[in-house]
Amino acid sequence: MSGLNDFRAERREDRRAVRADDRADRREEREQKRLDAEAARQRHQADQRDAEQAKERRRAARAARFGRVTGWITANPARAFVRLVQACSIVPAVVSQVAALDHADVALLLAVLLAAMLEGGAWALVAMGAQAEGERSTHTYRLGAWAAGLVAGGINFAHGWTQYPHHHWVAFVLALSSIGAVWLTDLQTHGGRGPTTAEKKTAKERAEHARRRAEHHPEVREVADRLLSAAPFGALPADEAWRIAWEYVHGVTVPGLTADLLARRLNARARVAELSALPAPADLWPGMPDDPFPALTLPLPSGPSDGVYLDTVPDGPRNASPITTEALEALYRTGSYAPAPAPGTPGGEPSDSPAGNAAxxxxxxxxxxxxxxxxxxxxxxxxxxxxxxxxxxxxxxxxxxxxxxxxxxxxxxxxxxxxxxxx
Structure with a gap:
């Protein structure tokens, strides 16, 4: 009896163990499913993020392309609209020429080739003229482009005149489809590159200055022309040639300064110094009885421009330029300043003494x-x-x-x- 009870107890223990294992397996299975679902959800989210990023990249690329196009249009509105007119004129022009040639019993393939030759030739010449701009003459290319455009426009005009007898204005529109775009492109490529108003004014003033300089200083102009002709072409600027010629003719490096002008300047300063040495009248100094005749001292002119001219003066007159007693004596000796009339001469004071006659x-x-x-x-x-x-x-x-x-x-x-x- 006890053995049977032990057996039953073991069976119960075994069943409990089996049920515990089953529960553990189910828990593990549920946990694994949960983990698998979480991983699937994360993979789905990652795929969504990748898709959104790819979509954003495609959107950014489209925006960049659009921005480049709009930016180019904003920066070059004239060129953009000319390109639009070209695209909208070439197609109807070619179609009209093909139709005109087809109505003239020309084979369709031949009509297409001839129409392409006329329109393509005009635009080829336009492109060649644009490429030659600034390097060589463009007159030949421009004349050829206009000639080809006029021929194509004439064909379209004749076709429109006969094709639309009740609406002749269509003929003019078809003619403009071949001529208008060529005209706009020619204006854009070769127009607006001439001198501006300010440049024309500067060139006119420069020419007038050169004319007056040559007229006022013929000796300097002759020497400058000889210097320019002797130097290699373009090696000596014209202004530098004039500076050298001025120094050669007048002995100074400052344009416009001459020996006569320098003498006038020194004489004027000497006269100012002479006047500054004269006594002032008594009525100019009221209330000063102790010194009724003070010396009237006049400020001598000076400024930064004096140094420019004094640098061109020889050492003797340059040292004499400060107005002092020694400076005046130097001017007397060099003859740059003429003193007052001497006594016994016309305009001078009479003198009866022998010393006065000698003086x-x-x-x-x-x-x-x-x-x-x-x-x-x-x-x-x-x-x-x-x-x-x-x-x-x-x-x-x-x-x-x-x-x-x-x-x-x-x-x-x-x-x-x-x-x-x-x-």
Whole structure:
């Protein structure tokens, strides 16, 4: 009896184990199905993403192509519309010519070839003219294209006139289908490349400048022409030739500057310096009784342009250009400045002394003995104070011209340093 119970207990245990295994298998099977479904779902999602990306790439490629087309049209509207007119004119022109030749009992294949020859010849010449633009003459190509276009247009016009007797305006439209596109292409290819209004104005002004320069400076023009003819073609610019010629003729490198103009400039500065040495009237300085006759000092003209001209002046006149006493004396010696009329000459002051007559012969004002005595006194006073006699002090004391004060100072200095020998 106990054995039977043990057997039954074992059977129950076995069945429980089998049922547990079955449950585990079912759970594992359900888990595997779930995993398989999840993997299938992920694969489906990945396939959808790939399809969307491919679709986006195709859409982006189409947009890029469309953008290139629209961008080209936006950047080249004239060329785009000319291309449209070409496409819309060639087809009806060829069809009209084929129909015209066919109605003239020409074989269809021959009519097609002849129509293609006329239209193709016109457009071939148009393309050849566009390729030759800027490299060689395009007149031959343009005339050939217009001739071929007119022949094709004449055929279309005759065909339209007979084909549409009640609507003759159609003949003109058919003729324009062969001529209009050639005309537009010719304008686009060869038009608008000439000089602009500003360029024409500049060229006109340049030509006028060259004419006036050659007219005003014939000597320089002759030398410049010789330089240009002697140099290799294109090696020497015209302006550089004129600069060299100007230096050769006038001795300076600044165009427009001559020796006469330089002398006038130096003389003008000398006159300004002379005027600046004159005493001012007393009524110009009210309220100054202690110094009723101060020297009137005028500012001398100067500026950055002086350096440009002084660089072209020889060393002597260049060193004399600052207006000083020494500068005026240098101008007197070189003859660049003419002093005032001398005493005893027409327009000068009379002088009865022998020294005055000698000075008049030399073209200078004679020294007045009274002025010499006053300058001697002034020199003694200055020497007592330990000061030197200067031209400015002589000029201020006597109120005389600068050149006269210079000669007085030199005369008194010569007396003081070389006193006359006593018997």
């Amino acid at each position: 008049a012969t030399a073209g200078e004002r004679a020294l007045d003995p009274a002025d010499i005595a006053r300058v001697r006194v002034l020199a003694d006073d200055l020497a007592a104070r330990g000061e030197e006699l200067s031209t400015k002090k002589v000029r201020d004391a006597l109120g005389c011209r600068n050149d006269y004060a210079v000669r007085l100072r030199r005369h008194v200095d010569a007396e003081r340093h070389n006193p006359p020998a006593t018997a």
